[in-house]
Amino acid sequence: MLLVVAAIIRGPDGRILLSQRPAHKHKGGCWEFPGGKVEAGEALDTALARELEEELGLRVRACQPFMTIEHHYPELSVRLCFREVTAFEGQPVGREGQPVQWFTPGELGALDFPEANQPVVKALALPDQWLILPTPLPADWREALPRSIAAGATLVYLRGVEEVSLLRELVQCCHAGGALALVADDPALATAVAADGVHLRQQQAMRLKQKPAQPWISMACHDQASLAHAVALGADMVLLSPVRETPTHPGQPGMGWPSFRALAEGLPLPVYALGGVTPAEVRQAREAGARGVAGIRGFWRSC
Numbered sequence: 001m002l003l004v005v006a007a008i009i010r011g012p013d014g015r016i017l018l019s020q021r022p023a024h025k026h027k028g029g030c031w032e033f034p035g036g037k038v039e040a041g042e043a044l045d046t047a048l049a050r051e052l053e054e055e056l057g058l059r060v061r062a063c064q065p066f067m068t069i070e071h072h073y074p075e076l077s078v079r080l081c082f083r084e085v086t087a088f089e090g091q092p093v094g095r096e097g098q099p100v101q102w103f104t105p106g107e108l109g110a111l112d113f114p115e116a117n118q119p120v121v122k123a124l125a126l127p128d129q130w131l132i133l134p135t136p137l138p139a140d141w142r143e144a145l146p147r148s149i150a151a152g153a154t155l156v157y158l159r160g161v162e163e164v165s166l167l168r169e170l171v172q173c174c175h176a177g178g179a180l181a182l183v184a185d186d187p188a189l190a191t192a193v194a195a196d197g198v199h200l201r202q203q204q205a206m207r208l209k210q211k212p213a214q215p216w217i218s219m220a221c222h223d224q225a226s227l228a229h230a231v232a233l234g235a236d237m238v239l240l241s242p243v244r245e246t247p248t249h250p251g252q253p254g255m256g257w258p259s260f261r262a263l264a265e266g267l268p269l270p271v272y273a274l275g276g277v278t279p280a281e282v283r284q285a286r287e288a289g290a291r292g293v294a295g296i297r298g299f300w301r302s303c
């Protein structure tokens, strides 16, 4: 299997840097995340720094794991280790004559990428924070939910609401704020209330053999076995918990960031950190290999 390292490089305005593969190469003409083959015995970060210097004239100052994807093209199999470059120096230029361009995350969906990149493109559309709805639903939700979304939690897990008409109203409120809305476990309910997908609780998900047909499927995971199941199911993302002990689950000790990192490392899907984490910890979570953070308290902006 060909080992490849590729970079997610964001500019200060949040746009993402892509380069176009030369016509004569594998997947010629496709847009790609800059990078290339890892040489024998070379560390991933060293390979990334070398490739970005050679191809773009950039000097990497800091990077962290993003996702790892194994893909079998008819002509070759690749293991693509995506890293997020969080600090770099230099102005990118296509040193090998390749076109190089910055794109907003919203523009990526319309571009032609190698097939292996699809989960990464999908993951880049996700926010840093997601909100789990407090239960019972606070009386001030019509003010607090838009405030929470505006504060950055643009993915909302709508749990604990039985009434379909209320759930539909909550979904509309999420969409009005530009947030994705997930409901618990039930794909038919998600469709009925026009939600964007379902969040599967671990017990329910472990019984499934097939990924439910919804635009977004998330799964709750607490250990390696459930993470492996999420991967096998083809989930789009997971919530991995608990990072710390929380008042909702007293006596259940947290795994801490080192164990979180070990579990999240090398997974082919975005992992969100849950359990006693706050929105202020996005950077720490990402250094531990998370796509972002999730929670109830701290993410809910009551009036």
Ligand SMILES: Nc1nc2c([nH]c(=O)n2[C@@H]2O[C@H](COP(=O)(O)OP(=O)(O)OP(=O)(O)O)[C@@H](O)[C@H]2O)c(=O)[nH]1
Pocket (backbone or CB within 6 Å): 002, 004, 005, 006, 025, 026, 027, 031, 032, 033, 034, 035, 036, 037, 078, 080, 114, 115, 116, 117
């Ligand atoms: N760099 C990069 N390669 C990708 C991506 N997605 C993807 O499937 N690949 C595949 O991974 C392999 C990377 O090899 P490469 O040809 O870019 O490697 P390289 O820069 O070392 O090339 P060279 O040694 O031919 O100059 C290719 O088969 C390519 O199609 C991506 O986003 N970035």
